[in-house]
Structure formats: C-alpha cells, structure tokens
Amino acid sequence: MKAIVLNNWLKDVDELVVDNNAPEPKLGDNQVLVEIKAVALNFFDILQVQGKYQEKPPFPHIPGTEFSGIVIKAGEKCKKSFKQGDKVFGSASGCFAERVSAQINNLHLIPDGMSFEEAAGLSITYPTSYAALVIRAKLQKGEWCLVHAAAGGVGAVAVQVAKALGAKVIATGGSSEKLAIAKKVGADYAVNYKDKDWQKQVLKITGGKGVDVVYDPVGLIVPSIKCIAWNGRLVVIGFVSGNIEKVPTNLVLLKNISIIGLFWGSYAKNDPERNDEVWNDMFNLFGSGKLKPLVYEKVFHGLDNVKVGLKAIANRNTFGKVVVIPNGARSSKL
Structure with missing residues (x-):
C-alpha cells in the first residue's frame, strides 16, 4: 500500500x-x-x-x-x-x-x-463550526456574527451555519479574492482584517453596537474585543496565525463578555450523545441546501x-x- x-x-x-x-x-x-x-x-x-x-x-x-x-x-x-x-x-x-x-x-x-x-x-470542519455556533455560542436569529478567515475551511462553514441560523454575518479575510469568496458563501458584509481600522468598519456596519458573536480560528480574540457588543461571546477555534494570545481580562469584565473554547474532537469522550444530535441537524441542512x-x-x-x-x-x-x-x-x- x-x-x-x-x-x-x-x-x-x-x-x-x-x-x-x-x-x-x-x-x-x-x-x-x-x-x-x-x-x-x-x-x-x-x-x-x-x-x-x-x-x-x-x-x-x-x-x-x-x-x-x-x-x-x-x-x-x-x-x-x-x-x-x-x-x-x-x-x-x-x-x-x-x-x-x-x-x-x-x-x-x-x-x-x-x-x-x-x-x-x-467530518471535522462541519461539526466544529456547527457546535461552536449552536452549542457553545448559542447564536440566535437576528444577531451579528463576525467570522474570521471566512474563506478558509472552518470559516466558510461558519458563515453558512450562521446564515442558516438567521444571523447577520460579517466576514473577514486577508485579500479581496478571499472576501469575495466569503460573500459568495453567504456573508452579508466583508472586511479586510489587514486594514488598520477594521474594527471601526465592523462597528459602523453594526450601527455602533458591535457583534454578538466572534468566531475565531486565527488568533484575533484580543483585537476583536474592540468591536464586540456588551454581553457578547467570542469562540476560540484555533491559532492559524501561530499566536496564542494573552487576553486583558479587565476588558472581559467591563464588557461583560464570554470567551469560549471549542474542540470538537473532545466531544466523543466527554459528551458523546451530542455526536448524533449534531450530525442529524447537519444532514438536514445539507438536504435543504443551506450547507454546501x-x-x-x-x-x-x-x-x-x-x-x-x-x-x-x-x-x-x-x-x-x-x-x-x-x-x-x-x-x-x-
């Protein structure tokens, strides 16, 4: 072989x-x-x-x-x-x-x-994004969701899942080509995170409120705190940038926000009943065409x-x- x-x-x-x-x-x-x-x-x-x-x-x-x-x-x-x-x-x-x-x-x-x-x-990408937004962040219809690296493997799935839940999605990417892909898979707005004022752009899009949920596979938790809403949720998915951040916890307190981790691989051992639940939901979304x-x-x-x-x-x-x-x-x- x-x-x-x-x-x-x-x-x-x-x-x-x-x-x-x-x-x-x-x-x-x-x-x-x-x-x-x-x-x-x-x-x-x-x-x-x-x-x-x-x-x-x-x-x-x-x-x-x-x-x-x-x-x-x-x-x-x-x-x-x-x-x-x-x-x-x-x-x-x-x-x-x-x-x-x-x-x-x-x-x-x-x-x-x-x-x-x-x-x-x-098998890994889809349940990761679904569990992050549905189980961990509890993203609701009408909320603002910021998806970093939205043209990547997990990011593109997160955009689709968030839209299927009825959320308003702001995607980030590092080039105009990747932002176009993010829009193609369903993002309502797209922002280049290489722009120095990208957080201000996000705040402007949300009417100054900020986003309710941040989905981060990159390592942009700290910068995202500047554009998250009061009582918002930041979900840590990974560290593609190679940077494991040190978070200023005073800002976590002042903005009343939650920082949540998601490692789908640990569910099989620690919460196995979620496996069938997540896959049944996703197969329904595949069947409806909301996930592709x-x-x-x-x-x-x-x-x-x-x-x-x-x-x-x-x-x-x-x-x-x-x-x-x-x-x-x-x-x-x-």
Missing part, C-alpha cells in the same frame, strides 16, 4: 515522502476498512507532522485525519451499519494512504449527489502532492477545503 509514513518529526512538510510498501491497516471488530477516494487537508496536519500538535502518536505512524471512500470490509460489530461498496466519509488517523480503518462512530454515509471531494472535508461544501479550485492528485497542498495552506493561498486524490485518479459525483 502507498502511504506517507512518519518515523520522526519533520521540520517542514516538504520532507514528507510516500512509502510504496506501507503496512496495510488492521481491521478491528468496531472498525470499517475503507478504500480512500479523497483526503482533506487541514492546518493542524502541518502541526502534527512537525510534532507541534497536542496529539502525538508513537512512531511509525501515518498522518492525515479526514477522508471519503468506499467500504472494502466491515468489522464483525459493524456489519449491520455498513457493507462492502458503501460510499462513506469520516475521520481516522492514517488517512494519507490508499486505505484506512475507521471506527464505526466516526463514519457516515455520503449524502446523495455529493462527490468524494466534497465529502472528504466534512466548498472545495478549493485545485484538487491535487497523488499522495506525492499532499505536501504541495499543505504548503499552499501554510502560505494562505487556498480557500475552502484542500483535497487530495490519493491514487491520482479523477473522482466524480455519486
């Missing part, structure tokens, strides 16, 4: 190499063996291969987390849920490969009409190009979800 196998932490994603004789994944009773048709790339994949992420699996291991594909075989305890030939998406360690074994509770059938490329990036995956315009082909895709993410040259077809073949609509 072809796969990217790590035997040590890397200084740069350019060091990723494909092993043509990687070990086949083992199939447990609660697992499903899948032929990977598309794998989605994330910013945290870069951190993982460099040993900078909170989860550090032992060596050797295959990185990569999100995928879509076709079921080859279901484990003994999974046969009632999945069968050979089912088209699925999910999350599992070891996705930068041609095949992977996934836990049954991390696997779902691909919605009708969705391509492998579109489905590959659903945004895939980066260039789909990469072959595992050799995983590093190219990750480099593009690191350089902030992409939008939506970056996808790689492991075997180099072109995919199609289901």
Whole structure:
C-alpha cells in the first residue's frame, strides 16, 4: 500500500515522502476498512507532522485525519451499519494512504449527489463550526456574527451555519479574492482584517453596537474585543496565525463578555450523545441546501502532492477545503 509514513518529526512538510510498501491497516471488530477516494487537508496536519500538535502518536505512524471512500470490509460489530461498496466519509488517523480503518462512530454515509471531494472535508470542519455556533455560542436569529478567515475551511462553514441560523454575518479575510469568496458563501458584509481600522468598519456596519458573536480560528480574540457588543461571546477555534494570545481580562469584565473554547474532537469522550444530535441537524441542512461544501479550485492528485497542498495552506493561498486524490485518479459525483 502507498502511504506517507512518519518515523520522526519533520521540520517542514516538504520532507514528507510516500512509502510504496506501507503496512496495510488492521481491521478491528468496531472498525470499517475503507478504500480512500479523497483526503482533506487541514492546518493542524502541518502541526502534527512537525510534532507541534497536542496529539502525538508513537512512531511509525501515518498522518492525515479526514477522508471519503468506499467500504472494502466491515468489522464483525459493524456489519449491520455498513457493507462492502458503501460510499462513506469520516475521520481516522492514517488517512494519507490508499486505505484506512475507521471506527464505526466516526463514519457516515455520503449524502446523495455529493462527490468524494466534497465529502472528504466534512467530518471535522462541519461539526466544529456547527457546535461552536449552536452549542457553545448559542447564536440566535437576528444577531451579528463576525467570522474570521471566512474563506478558509472552518470559516466558510461558519458563515453558512450562521446564515442558516438567521444571523447577520460579517466576514473577514486577508485579500479581496478571499472576501469575495466569503460573500459568495453567504456573508452579508466583508472586511479586510489587514486594514488598520477594521474594527471601526465592523462597528459602523453594526450601527455602533458591535457583534454578538466572534468566531475565531486565527488568533484575533484580543483585537476583536474592540468591536464586540456588551454581553457578547467570542469562540476560540484555533491559532492559524501561530499566536496564542494573552487576553486583558479587565476588558472581559467591563464588557461583560464570554470567551469560549471549542474542540470538537473532545466531544466523543466527554459528551458523546451530542455526536448524533449534531450530525442529524447537519444532514438536514445539507438536504435543504443551506450547507454546501466548498472545495478549493485545485484538487491535487497523488499522495506525492499532499505536501504541495499543505504548503499552499501554510502560505494562505487556498480557500475552502484542500483535497487530495490519493491514487491520482479523477473522482466524480455519486
């Protein structure tokens, strides 16, 4: 099997190499063996291969987390849920490969009409944004929601979720091209966070009130306090900027605001009943057309190009979800 196998932490994603004789994944009773048709790339994949992420699996291991594909075989305890030939998406360690074994509770059938490329990036990005805005921030109809990096993987989803909830959305991005993408996926307003007065622009848009909710995967919590409304909620999603902020808590007190964290990966252990609830809600939104995956315009082909895709993410040259077809073949609509 072809796969990217790590035997040590890397200084740069350019060091990723494909092993043509990687070990086949083992199939447990609660697992499903899948032929990977598309794998989605994330910013945290870069951190993982460099040993900078909170989860550090032992060596050797295959990185990569999100995928879509076709079921080859279901484990003994999974046969009632999945069968050979089912088209699925999910999350599992070891996705930068041609095949992977996934836990049954991390696997779902691909919605009708969705391509492998579109489905590959659903399993982490979508519940992250949905849980952040619905469960944690409790975003309400008519509220103002500021979404940072709104053309990125989680950001574009957050825009769609906020609009589905009936919120008014202000998107931020670092270029006119990315702001146009944010508007295309549903944002009502778009502001370049490289502008020195971007907070004043947000305040002007909201009539001086400020936003009720801030969705931040970048590391812009402190600057966002300047344009948040009294009793507002700031949701910490990540730190793409590389900056882990120190927050002036006197401002948190004075503005009566809440700073909330969201790590979707911890729900399986700490609040597992939320999993089905979140996915049922999202499948309804997919069915209604209110949620639609945004895939980066260039789909990469072959595992050799995983590093190219990750480099593009690191350089902030992409939008939506970056996808790689492991075997180099072109995919199609289901």
